[in-house]
Amino acid sequence: MDVRQLAVLRELGDRGSVVAVAEALFITPSAVSQQLAALQRNVPVALTQRRGRTLVLTDAGRALSAAAVDVAAALAHAEAAVDAHLEDPRGPVRVSAFSSAAAAFFPPVVRAAAAGGPPVVCAEHDVAQARFPALCADHDVVLAHRLDHSSPWPATVSVTHLLREPLDVALPADHPLAREPRVTADQVSREPWIGVHEGFPLLAPLEAIAAAAGRPMIISHRVNDLTASASLVAAGAGVALMPRHTAPPRTDVVLRPLADMDLARHVDALVRPERRFRRAVTTVLDVLVRAAGELSGT
Numbered sequence: 001m002d003v004r005q006l007a008v009l010r011e012l013g014d015r016g017s018v019v020a021v022a023e024a025l026f027i028t029p030s031a032v033s034q035q036l037a038a039l040q041r042n043v044p045v046a047l048t049q050r051r052g053r054t055l056v057l058t059d060a061g062r063a064l065s066a067a068a069v070d071v072a073a074a075l076a077h078a079e080a081a082v083d084a085h086l087e088d089p090r091g092p093v094r095v096s097a098f099s100s101a102a103a104a105f106f107p108p109v110v111r112a113a114a115a116g117g118p119p120v121v122c123a124e125h126d127v128a129q130a131r132f133p134a135l136c137a138d139h140d141v142v143l144a145h146r147l148d149h150s151s152p153w154p155a156t157v158s159v160t161h162l163l164r165e166p167l168d169v170a171l172p173a174d175h176p177l178a179r180e181p182r183v184t185a186d187q188v189s190r191e192p193w194i195g196v197h198e199g200f201p202l203l204a205p206l207e208a209i210a211a212a213a214g215r216p217m218i219i220s221h222r223v224n225d226l227t228a229s230a231s232l233v234a235a236g237a238g239v240a241l242m243p244r245h246t247a248p249p250r251t252d253v254v255l256r257p258l259a260d261m262d263l264a265r266h267v268d269a270l271v272r273p274e275r276r277f278r279r280a281v282t283t284v285l286d287v288l289v290r291a292a293g294e295l296s297g298t
Contacts, residue, residue, distance in 0.1 A: 009065050046058050093280050098124070129201050148164075166243075171254055173252045192238035195240070245295040
């Protein structure tokens with residue numbers, strides 16, 4: 001098997017279409033098809049199949065694509081050994097983060113770069129939980145979040161845990177419940193809520209609160225951006241769930257933990273396994289781990 005053919009198969013699994021693979025690899029769609037056909041000739045089972053107009057991987061294709069990750073990691077390990085010997089910085093580190101993580105973690109990595117660390121290129125991407133791993137195709141480090149009991153990240157990415165961040169209820173500072181040190185699911189379930197859109201991680205905890213209270217949740221507004229959500233809370237539009245350490249600080253909004261529920265999210269840094277061998281990437285990951293420790297006070 002040719003390493004380039006395995007790389008094309010892996011990219012098809014990650015990117016979902018021949019056209020997207022061609023654009024990413026700077027080759028023509030015809031060249032992508034030729035590489036896949038050449039690989040198929042060496043394998044006794046079908047690696048791809050048509051689904052409408054889209055070419056997708058079969059179970060065998062996905063298995064071989066997963067093996068291609070190990071091949072790429074082994075090659076990158078060998079390249080990293082040469083890079084370390086030659087002291088090659090290998091260019092900037094591309095860092096992606098969802099909005100609240102961007103506000104908390106972009107400043108430390110930029111300051112570290114200014115102080116002589118690896119240069120960084122930052123981008124904000126707030127996507128549904130299942131779509132975070134795919135961002136690793138175009139970014140060296142992807143800051144992602146998932147809930148306590150949600151599915152773990154797939155084996156196609158390497159995970160560096162940064163935070164287990166409690167989720168608190170954000171209330172207007174003059175709200176009667178703001179005088180309480182803690183609130184209950186029953187109390188807050190009676191309030192109008194500012195929730196996130198379907199598919200995003202912070203929606204499931206609202207459903208858990210509704211289940212614990214035994215009544216449906218009233219979601220008056222759907223906003224993903226925490227800064228906008230906090231502004232709506234301050235204006236009296238409702239209450240919201242906010243992450244304890246990365247919520248935007250405001251004097252007119254207070255955070256209160258739930259007395260009868262332990263709600264939290266994990267903030268993780270996702271990296272393609274082969275990219276962990278780049279010294280610049282590990283340096284950025286070290287900066288992120290230190291920043292997370294400062295945020296959580298650990």
